[in-house]
Structures are given as C-alpha cells and as structure tokens.
Amino acid sequence: MDFTSNYFEIFGLPVSYQIDLALLANRYHDMQKEFHPDRYAGKPAQEQRLAVQYASVINQAYSDLKSPLCRAQYLLSLKGLDISGETHITHDPLFLMRQIELREALSDLREAEEPFVELEAVAQDASSQYVELQETFDRQYHQADFDNAIETVAKMQFFSKLLKEAEQLEQELDN
Amino acid sequence: MVVLLQISEPGQSPEPHQRRRAVGIDLGTTNSLVATVRSGTPETLVDSEQRHLLPSVVHYSASKEVTVGHAAYAQSAEDPLNTLSSVKRFMGRGLGDIKTLGSQLPYELIVDNSAGAGGMPNFRTVAGDISPVSASAEILRVLVDRAESALDGALDGAVITVPAYFDEAQRQATKDAATLAGVKVLRLLNEPTAAAVAYGLDQGGEGVIAVYDLGGGTFDISILRLSFGVFEVLSTGGDSALGGDDFDRMLAQWLGEQAGLENDLNPSQQRQLLMAARKAKEALSEQPQVEVSVAGWTGVLERQLFNDLIDPLVDKTLRSCRRALRDAGLKAEDVASVVMVGGSTRTLRVREKVAEAFGRQPLVNIDPDRVVVIGAAIQADVLVGNKPGDEMLLLDVIPLSLGIETMGGLVEKIIHRNTTIPVAKAQDFTTFKDGQTAMSVHVLQGERELVSDCRSLARFELRGIPPMVAGAAKIRVSFQVDADGLLNVSAKELISGVEAHIEVKPSYGLNDEEVTRMLKESYTYAKEDMQVRALRERQVDADRMYEDLLAALQEDGRRLLNDDEYHCLEMALKDLNDIRQSQNHREIARHIEMVSKTSEEFAARRMNASIQKALAGHSLDDIERDV
Numbered sequence: 174m175d176f177t178s179n180y181f182e183i184f185g186l187p188v189s190y191q192i193d194l195a196l197l198a199n200r201y202h203d204m205q206k207e208f209h210p211d212r213y214a215g216k217p218a219q220e221q222r223l224a225v226q227y228a229s230v231i232n233q234a235y236s237d238l239k240s241p242l243c244r245a246q247y248l249l250s251l252k253g254l255d256i257s258g259e260t261h262i263t264h265d266p267l268f269l270m271r272q273i274e275l276r277e278a279l280s281d282l283r284e285a286e287e288p289f290v291e292l293e294a295v296a297q298d299a300s301s302q303y304v305e306l307q308e309t310f311d312r313q314y315h316q317a318d319f320d321n322a323i324e325t326v327a328k329m330q331f332f333s334k335l336l337k338e339a340e341q342l343e344q345e346l347d348n
Numbered sequence: 349m350v351v352l353l354q355i356s357e358p359g360q361s362p363e364p365h366q367r368r369r370a371v372g373i374d375l376g377t378t379n380s381l382v383a384t385v386r387s388g389t390p391e392t393l394v395d396s397e398q399r400h401l402l403p404s405v406v407h408y409s410a411s412k413e414v415t416v417g418h419a420a421y422a423q424s425a426e427d428p429l430n431t432l433s434s435v436k437r438f439m440g441r442g443l444g445d446i447k448t449l450g451s452q453l454p455y456e457l458i459v460d461n462s463a464g465a466g467g468m469p470n471f472r473t474v475a476g477d478i479s480p481v482s483a484s485a486e487i488l489r490v491l492v493d494r495a496e497s498a499l500d501g502a503l504d505g506a507v508i509t510v511p512a513y514f515d516e517a518q519r520q521a522t523k524d525a526a527t528l529a530g531v532k533v534l535r536l537l538n539e540p541t542a543a544a545v546a547y548g549l550d551q552g553g554e555g556v557i558a559v560y561d562l563g564g565g566t567f568d569i570s571i572l573r574l575s576f577g578v579f580e581v582l583s584t585g586g587d588s589a590l591g592g593d594d595f596d597r598m599l600a601q602w603l604g605e606q607a608g609l610e611n612d613l614n615p616s617q618q619r620q621l622l623m624a625a626r627k628a629k630e631a632l633s634e635q636p637q638v639e640v641s642v643a644g645w646t647g648v649l650e651r652q653l654f655n656d657l658i659d660p661l662v663d664k665t666l667r668s669c670r671r672a673l674r675d676a677g678l679k680a681e682d683v684a685s686v687v688m689v690g691g692s693t694r695t696l697r698v699r700e701k702v703a704e705a706f707g708r709q710p711l712v713n714i715d716p717d718r719v720v721v722i723g724a725a726i727q728a729d730v731l732v733g734n735k736p737g738d739e740m741l742l743l744d745v746i747p748l749s750l751g752i753e754t755m756g757g758l759v760e761k762i763i764h765r766n767t768t769i770p771v772a773k774a775q776d777f778t779t780f781k782d783g784q785t786a787m788s789v790h791v792l793q794g795e796r797e798l799v800s801d802c803r804s805l806a807r808f809e810l811r812g813i814p815p816m817v818a819g820a821a822k823i824r825v826s827f828q829v830d831a832d833g834l835l836n837v838s839a840k841e842l843i844s845g846v847e848a849h850i851e852v853k854p855s856y857g858l859n860d861e862e863v864t865r866m867l868k869e870s871y872t873y874a875k876e877d878m879q880v881r882a883l884r885e886r887q888v889d890a891d892r893m894y895e896d897l898l899a900a901l902q903e904d905g906r907r908l909l910n911d912d913e914y915h916c917l918e919m920a921l922k923d924l925n926d927i928r929q930s931q932n933h934r935e936i937a938r939h940i941e942m943v944s945k946t947s948e949e950f951a952a953r954r955m956n957a958s959i960q961k962a963l964a965g966h967s968l969d970d971i972e973r974d975v
Contacts, residue, residue: 178963185963202578206741207962210770210831214534215733217896218944219951225830227955229772236768344671 180234190311201235241307242333245326296339303332368504370732371495372724377436378564380404382491383725390725393498405433406483408475416490428615430473437565438480440517443469485528492531505534507728511566512538513586513747515793516805534731536832540570542723543689548574555684563690565591569669571676577739583675583766584747585668592692598657599625607645633694655697666705686710753790757799762827774826783815789839810839810848886936890928908953920946
C-alpha cells in the first residue's frame with residue numbers, strides 16, 4: 174500500500190508528544206469521511222478494497238495517537254527505537270518496589286470490606302503516577318534523551334496494564 | 349477516445365443517476381421488518397393487510413408448503429414441531445450453545461455430523477430437516493418480495509441488521525441466509541447503531557448516546573458519540589442469548605407450576621404456556637394486574653410478582669451497561685440521552701430500571717419496533733449511492749476480541765473488542781521445535797484466556813516452512829476485519845515467503861458448496877431458476893462495474909492514465925458492455941474478473957490522488973488557522 178505518511182502526517186499534526194486531542198478527533202472524522210469503505214460503495218471494486226485498507230490504517234493511526242502509551246511508543250519507533258513488541262524491563266529499584274506495592278494493593282482488594290472505595294483509591298493513585306510519567310516522557314523526548322525515555326515508556330506500560338487490571342477487577346466485583 | 353464516445357452513447361449505457369432500489373431489513377427474533385427511503389423519507393413497508401411487522405415464524409407442512417409470518421404464527425400452538433420461531437437464536441450456534449437457551453425448546457433438533465455440514469443443528473420437521481439459515485432465508489424472501497412489489501423492481505441491495513454483540517459465526521450465518529434468499533448484502537449493520545442513526549437524524553442531538561436494545565432474544569448496549577454527522581461507536585456489549593422471550597419463559601415456568609404442570613410438558617402445552625405468558629406480560633405494561641387462564645388454571649398475576657421474576661434478567665442487562673460505559677471511559681452522567689430499542693423495552697420494569705441506572709428518563713418516542721429498520725433503510729440509501737455528498741458516516745466497532753491459540757491452550761488476542769472497524773493487525777509468532785515445517789493457526793473469538801472458553805472460528809495450516817532451529821522462523825499472522833465485522837486471516841513465514849490465506853468460515857458456518865446445495869434444495873427456487881438467477885446477478889454486477897468505472901474514467905482517466913492505459917481500459921469496458929448482453933453468466937463473470945485486473949493500477953492512482961488531496965487539505969486548514 175502506498176500510504177507511507179507517518180501517523181502525524183495523516184492527520185496534518187506536528188510530530189510531537191503533546192497533542193491536541195480534539196483536533197485529532199476532528200481530523201480523524203475528516204479522513205474517515207474521505208476514505209471509509211461506505212464512501213466507496215459506488216466506486217469500482219478495486220477502490221473499495223483499497224478503501225478497506227486505508228480506513229484500517231487511519232483507524233490504527235488514530236487509536237495509536239490517542240493513547241498516551243502508544244503515542245510514546247510510536248514516537249520512539251519513528252526514531253528507530255521499536256520497543257512496542259517486547260516488554261522493556263526497568264531496573265529502577267524504587268519503581269520495582271512501588272510496582273509490588275500496587276500489585277499487592279490490587280490483589281488484597283478482593284477481601285476488602287469496601288472494595289469499590291479502595292479500588293477507586295488504587296486507580297486514582299495509579300492514574301496520577303501515569304500522568305506524571307507522561308510529562309516526564311514529553312520532557313525527555315523533547316530533549317532527545319531517548320535512553321531515559323525508553324525507561325519511562327517501560328514504566329508507563331506497567332501503569333497502563335495495572336489500570337486495565339483495575340477495570341477488569343471492577344467488572345468482576347460488579348458481577 | 350472514439351471508443352469512449354461510442355460506449356457513452358445515450359440509450360446504451362444505464363442512466364447514470366438512476367435511483368437504486370435499496371432497503372433496510374431488521375431480521376428479528378420475534379418480528380422482522382423492511383423499510384426503504386422514498387422521496388427522502390424513510391418508511392416501513394406493509395403487507396397486503398397494511399401490517400408492518402412480519403412475525404419471524406416459519407411453518408412447514410408435509411406437502412412441503414412453507415408459510416411465513418402471521419399465518420405461520422397461527423399454527424404454532426397446534427403444530428409446534430413444524431412451526432419454527434425465534435430461529436435467530438440458533439443462527440451460527442452449536443448444540444452446546446443452544447442447550448444453554450433452556451431445556452424447554454419445543455423442537456426436535458438434529459445435528460448432522462457429516463463432514464462440511466457445519467455443526468449448526470437442524471430442526472426436524474415433516475418437510476425434512478431445516479437449518480436455521482434456510483428458515484431465516486424464508487423470512488428474508490418474504491420481506492424482499494414485499495419490497496420488490498412496493499418498489500416495482502428488483503432490489504439493488506439491502507442493509508441487514510444484526511445485534512451488535514453477534515459474533516463472527518452469527519454474522520456469517522446471517523449473510524448466508526441473505527445469499528440463500530438471493531439478496532445482495534450492502535452491509536451488516538449493528539442494530540443499536542441503526543437505531544442511533546434513526547434517532548440522531550430525527551432529533552439532531554449531538555453528544556453521547558446510549559442505546560439500550562432489548563429484543564425478543566438478544567440484548568445489546570452501545571455507547572456512541574454523535575458529532576457533525578459522524579456516529580462513532582465507543583463501546584458495545586450485551587448478551588446474544590438474553591431477551592424478552594426469556595421473560596416469557598420465566599413467567600411460563602411459573603404458570604406451569606401454578607397449573608401443576610412441572611415435568612414432561614409436551615410441545616403443545618409448552619406453547620400454550622408461552623403464549624399465555626406473553627399475553628400476560630404485554631397486559632402488565634398497561635395494567636397493574638392481569639387475570640390468566642391457562643391449562644386449566646385461572647388466577648390473578650400482580651405486576652410486582654412479574655417484576656420479581658424478571659429482575660435478575662434485567663439486572664444482568666444493567667451489568668452489561670456498566671461495562672460498556674467503563675469500556676468507553678465514561679460515567680453514566682456523561683450520557684446525554686438513552687434510547688430504548690426493541691419490543692421488550694415496552695416492559696415497564698425495564699424502563700424503570702434503566703432510568704435508575706442512567707439517572708435519566710430513557711427516550712421512547714420512536715416506535716421501538718421500527719427504529720432499527722428505519723436506521724438501516726437510511727444507511728442502505730447512502731450505501732447504494734442515492735445520496736452523494738451526504739455527510740453521514742458510521743464508525744462501528746468489533747464486539748468481541750479476536751485472537752489465535754498459542755502454546756498451552758492460551759489465546760493471544762490480536763484485535764481487542766471495541767476496536768473501530770475496518771481494522772488490520774498483524775502479529776509475529778515463531779516455531780517451538782527444531783526443524784518444524786508446519787504451523788497450525790487456530791482462530792478464536794472471545795474475552796477469556798483459555799482456548800476452551802472462547803469460540804473457535806477456524807483452523808488452518810501454514811505448511812512448507814523451511815526447517816530451522818526453534819525460534820528462528822518468523823511467522824506473521826494478519827487479521828483483516830472489514831466494515832461488516834467479518835474476518836480474513838492470512839499467515840506468512842517472513843524468511844521463506846511461504847503463505848497461507850483463509851477467508852474465515854466459522855466452524856458453525858456454511859461452506860460455499862453447502863450454500864449451493866441449500867440453494868438447489870430450497871423451496872424458494874426451482875432448479876431451472878438457478879441459471880436465470882445467476883445470469884441476472886452477473887448482469888447486475890457487470891452493470892455496476894461498468895457504471896462505476898465509466899464514471900471514474902470520465903472523472904480522472906485523462907489526468908491519471910497515459911493514452912495506452914486509457915484505451916486499454918476503454919476497450920475492456922466496451923467488451924464488458926457487449927458481453928453483458930450475452931446469456932452466459934460464466935462468460936460475464938470472466939470479463940468482470942478481467943476488467944477488475946485491468947483497472948487495478950488506475951484504482952491505486954485514484955486513491956493516491958485522494959490521499960494527496962486529503963493531506964494537502966490539512967495543511968491548508970493549518971494555514972487558515974494560523975492567519
């Protein structure tokens with residue numbers, strides 16, 4: 174496929190970690206209005222097939238840029254640093270400690286008296302640290318400090334996963 | 349150039365802006381409907397007695413006569429084994445799934461275990477074994493006939509709605525039923541999305557919409573954001589085996605207990621209880637109590653008791669709502685409006701509990717039975733090309749995650765649920781034994797981690813991998829989900845280039861031979877019709893291709909093609925138009941294939957030109973914004 178622009182170019186946005194999410198959403202809608210297969214219903218079959226491929230790329234680009242973690246990974250991949258495939262392990266001892274604490278807090282929840290209240294507390298704590306890491310990444314990326322940026326992304330991965338687990342737990346408790 | 353002038357001569361080519369005939373079809377568990385857009389207004393089409401709803405009931409007689417709808421429903425109490433209802437619940441399901449629907453099924457189910465039979469159980473009737481797909485095709489056929497006589501001509505296509513929570517197998521079965529009924533599917537559209545379209549266009553509302561869709565046999569919840577004509581589905585959830593029929597069953601069981609009929613009910617008794625239960629349920633939406641007389645028992649049923657019976661089921665739907673909100677990253681208070689869809693939302697208890705859960709009164713101002721089919725008709729009108737330049741766009745999601753089996757019976761998810769479609773994803777895997785030359789790819793759908801807890805969609809093998817040490821081969825498995833939510837999988841060994849590709853036909857789906865066989869056997873078509881139908885279908889395809897390509901050539905041909913390429917395409921088109929007049933459907937199909945090949949490069953250049961234009965559009969915007 175000849176859709177070689179990088180994800181930022183697709184939406185006409187500057188290559189940067191800071192992103193205007195509302196503008197991104199608008200541009201995404203504009204692009205889908207142009208390339209979604211529904212727009213090609215009256216076009217030759219070949220173009221219909223291509224539209225499926227293009228719309229897929231646009232969807233992928235949007236979902237990657239929207240997510241703070243995927244956007245960071247994507248920016249690094251543009252610098253030839255592909256770390257999305259495997260989990261990069263951090264060796265920061267303090268962080269490893271925090272990691273264990275948070276995991277324990279989450280697993281203790283099942284026996285807690287007010288599991289929803291405590292779950293909310295753990296999730297709040299995790300989200301605020303996640304946001305802090307995003308700010309750290311932005312600074313490091315801006316300063317071209319890629320070694321540390323990779324380390325930060327590894328930490329972000331942990332929080333992103335933890336937050337997903339918290340959601341799953343909420344659902345389990347709900348049932 | 350000369351050739352183009354010749355083939356564009358008036359009278360030879362089809363009218364370019366001729367209105368195409370398109371309909372929306374709601375193939376429901378309990379009732380089905382068909383609608384179309386006429387003079388800009390969507391309307392449901394009625395039968396000769398002015399009825400909109402067609403009961404989704406099919407009756408088979410010993411003389412192989414098939415009746416559908418009201419007449420069939422009338423037979424259900426006296427001839428239950430040969431009267432099929434709620435067939436939608438069996439679509440794309442195996443016997444294991446169906447057992448969980450409850451033991452009180454008044455049918456004799458037959459599983460054909462022979463190779464290629466698919467594994468979907470058939471109903472044993474006096475007219476032979478009937479598959480859920482062919483029973484659904486009978487219903488579709490009646491609706492298509494109704495539409496073709498109302499629109500005075502053959503349909504160009506239909507949008508058929510499916511519950512958002514339908515999995516791959518259920519979607520494929522629905523598409524198979526359409527093939528069997530001889531209708532071209534423009535799109536499978538999720539029911540809540542269709543409802544949001546009907547509602548959104550009617551009310552002009554922007555913001556977050558929750559669509560609560562409780563039909564006879566399925567429950568869906570979808571959370572959408574509507575902004576400037578774009579309906580973006582944020583999340584969807586539900587239960588493809590929970591609906592108002594379950595309310596009836598709960599109540600029927602209670603009535604049976606009151607009447608002292610607890611065990612060994614015969615099918616006719618079961619039907620009587622179910623019909624009494626349904627009548628009582630409907631009455632309780634109007635009045636606080638109802639007198640019921642069934643199987644020799646007479647008594648009064650209070651609404652409160654009915655509520656207590658169904659509350660566990662309603663609560664189950666509310667859990668799905670909470671999950672869908674979580675998936676969308678929203679809270680109940682973010683929802684601007686809650687839309688009620690499906691006949692079962694007439695039950696007052698459902699409305700009460702939904703209002704409580706979302707903290708606002710749900711909207712019930714559009715007929716819950718018709719809102720889905722109206723949305724489908726609007727989308728069909730757009731897709732068939734009757735509304736060029738329309739701003740409406742639907743961005744839908746895949747309801748259940750897709751993945752493949754890895755070591756230890758675990759599922760590696762490749763596409764997660766609630767991902768916007770169309771979507772393409774690839775993941776690399778490797779061999780685990782030295783010298784391994786083949787790899788089996790097992791495609792699964794579901795949220796659980798174990799293979800045994802997910803639905804198996806397909807298995808295929810990638811063979812001919814050159815022997816290497818374990819872990820050296822790099823096998824890329826690619827998933828492509830199209831705008832109907834249907835999946836294609838391919839696998840490629842990257843070092844050697846060995847490739848395998850499969851159009852996923854779910855384990856409970858039908859293969860092409862089966863569809864052909866069923867077409868031949870179906871009562872709708874005599875065998876001699878087959879040739880006629882094939883010819884007509886190819887001719888429609890050829891006309892479509894001719895018109896579309898001609899328009900594209902006139903628009904961009906001179907700009908994007910050199911003289912040779914231009915004339916080559918022109919000639920191919922002219923041939924196609926000539927051959928279209930012939931009576932040979934194979935010859936037409938061959939030419940369609942040829943034109944398709946010839947126009948590949950042109951299509952790619954046109955798409956590229958569009959991309960350049962779209963990308964340039966951004967920078968223009970930026971400049972305007974900066975000024």
